[in-house]
Amino acid sequence: MIWDVEHECMSRSRLEELQLERLKWTVNRVYSKVPHYREKFEKLGIVPEGIKSVNDLKYLPFTTKEDLRNNYPFGLFAVPQKEVVRVHASSGTTGRPVVVGYTANDLNTWTDLTARMVSLAGVTSEDVAQIAFNYGLFTGGFGLHYGLERAGALVVPVSGGNTERQLMLMKDFGTTVLISTPSYSLYIAEVAEKMGIDISSLKLKIGLFGGEPWTEEMRKEIESRLNIIATDNYGLSEVMGPGVAGECNCKCGHHIAEDHFIVETIDPETGEVLEPGEEGELVFTSLTKEAFPVIRFRTKDISRITQDVCQCGRSTARMRKIVGRTDDMLIIRGVNVFPSQIESVLMTIDGIGPHYLINVHRRNFLDELEVVVELTREDLLEPYSKLEDFSSYIRQKLHSVLSINVRLKIVQPGTLERGAGKAKRVFDYRNQPTA
Ligand code: DLL
Numbered sequence: 001m002i003w004d005v006e007h008e009c010m011s012r013s014r015l016e017e018l019q020l021e022r023l024k025w026t027v028n029r030v031y032s033k034v035p036h037y038r039e040k041f042e043k044l045g046i047v048p049e050g051i052k053s054v055n056d057l058k059y060l061p062f063t064t065k066e067d068l069r070n071n072y073p074f075g076l077f078a079v080p081q082k083e084v085v086r087v088h089a090s091s092g093t094t095g096r097p098v099v100v101g102y103t104a105n106d107l108n109t110w111t112d113l114t115a116r117m118v119s120l121a122g123v124t125s126e127d128v129a130q131i132a133f134n135y136g137l138f139t140g141g142f143g144l145h146y147g148l149e150r151a152g153a154l155v156v157p158v159s160g161g162n163t164e165r166q167l168m169l170m171k172d173f174g175t176t177v178l179i180s181t182p183s184y185s186l187y188i189a190e191v192a193e194k195m196g197i198d199i200s201s202l203k204l205k206i207g208l209f210g211g212e213p214w215t216e217e218m219r220k221e222i223e224s225r226l227n228i229i230a231t232d233n234y235g236l237s238e239v240m241g242p243g244v245a246g247e248c249n250c251k252c253g254h255h256i257a258e259d260h261f262i263v264e265t266i267d268p269e270t271g272e273v274l275e276p277g278e279e280g281e282l283v284f285t286s287l288t289k290e291a292f293p294v295i296r297f298r299t300k301d302i303s304r305i306t307q308d309v310c311q312c313g314r315s316t317a318r319m320r321k322i323v324g325r326t327d328d329m330l331i332i333r334g335v336n337v338f339p340s341q342i343e344s345v346l347m348t349i350d351g352i353g354p355h356y357l358i359n360v361h362r363r364n365f366l367d368e369l370e371v372v373v374e375l376t377r378e379d380l381l382e383p384y385s386k387l388e389d390f391s392s393y394i395r396q397k398l399h400s401v402l403s404i405n406v407r408l409k410i411v412q413p414g415t416l417e418r419g420a421g422k423a424k425r426v427f428d429y430r431n432q433p434t435a
Helices: 012-033 035-043 054-059 065-070 104-120 139-150 163-173 182-194 216-226 339-347 384-402
Strands: 086-089 099-102 128-131 154-156 177-180 206-210 229-236 241-247 254-256 261-266 280-286 297-303 330-332 335-337 352-363 366-375 407-411 426-428
Touching (some): 099 104, 163 182, 182 229, 206 241, 229 254, 339 384
Parallel strands (some): 128 177
Antiparallel strands (some): 241 254, 280 297, 330 335, 352 366
16 A cells, blocks of 8 residues: 555656755755754855755755764754654764654654555554564664554564563464564574474564665575565664655665655765766755754765656655665775675575674784674584585685685574674774784
8 A cells, every 4th residue: 555645656846846845944944943054054155045956955065973973962953942852862882872853743754654664565454563673762663663553553562672572472462564673583583493483373474674784685584584575674863763765565675755855875985966876875855854854964874776666656766775884894905895795695505594793803914804603504513524615615605705715703503692673793803902
């Protein structure tokens, strides 16, 4: 079902008219209500009346996570605090978090957009939706919660963790939709196997996953282990949370809520705006947000955009699955390596589990990439030469994609940490003082 036919199936010319009207409204608001934006605009000699078409967006300055941090906590709010009814914060592991706020109208819009997104994946009022995202400052739990309720699903707000209980509820309540990070869904599958639960006896049919990067190969693994259709949804706190973009069930790109956000792709080095189809950093401008509008927010997420009408009938632009982040890319002895390239290789190898770690060290002035994987086939343990052959097979496969030698560490199943939140898989020790 198409949740909002008017906005999801608009012609591009009508959409651009709407975007322009809303862009003017947003630019006026930030100029008059947020000193940070006003100062930036004045430095560049920009006045809101200068915006005559959506293309003029490119003249506006970028906003970065640094700008947001420097205005911690409420410095970029465009309404008096009494009009803000909720805050969330982004999941940074270091430094100050980025705090974002919502008015009652913003929450209503957000709910509508997450309802749109879950409908994209095929969720209806017939469904029982179990939310295994953490509730709290993270936008995942609450964001999906209200959208699923609005779409009419029966919501089970279990939150992340306590995996055995998740499975018990899944069985007893007849859960049909699982909402979690992709990495947590694999852990749920693993615990189900340990508990002797036959996955095919569950009613689960759709997984709404997001919040962290995952490859197509990881999707296949999840779909086969949980016997579901796994769709991806993308969002970020700074822009709103989940609901910014999501896949329909043809899984051919994430439909972007372009009536509420303008997306651009830029060259991360030069800031130059790229053509549709070209890969670059995604940049979002909000069009309807009241409490926390953002102008040209640089996400650091890398993708590409297409404006072709999708086979599902929606005309909104689609973004391809995120391939990585500009700050995730590792440079190992001069070679660029994305963690997603490593994941894609590992997921196709029979005999290792889907959990992995990437460690980067510098030894004797040389960068060294170590990949840690869990062995799942006991028959490879003996004789020892079998394990050696298997290890060199994996290293060769990684070498053929990355063009660098990788150190491989094979550990017992269950050794690597699993969690309900976003998986942390890359540890770069190069700039840390050695003991
Ligand atoms: O992760 C919002 C969200 C929650 C989206 C639940 C989807 C589902 P933040 O905590 O602010 O917000 O983190 C945003 O996470 O810039 C990406 O780097 C990454 N990310 C989010 N969704 C995806 C995805 C939420 N589907 C940051 N694929 C973003 C790849 C994703 N990366």
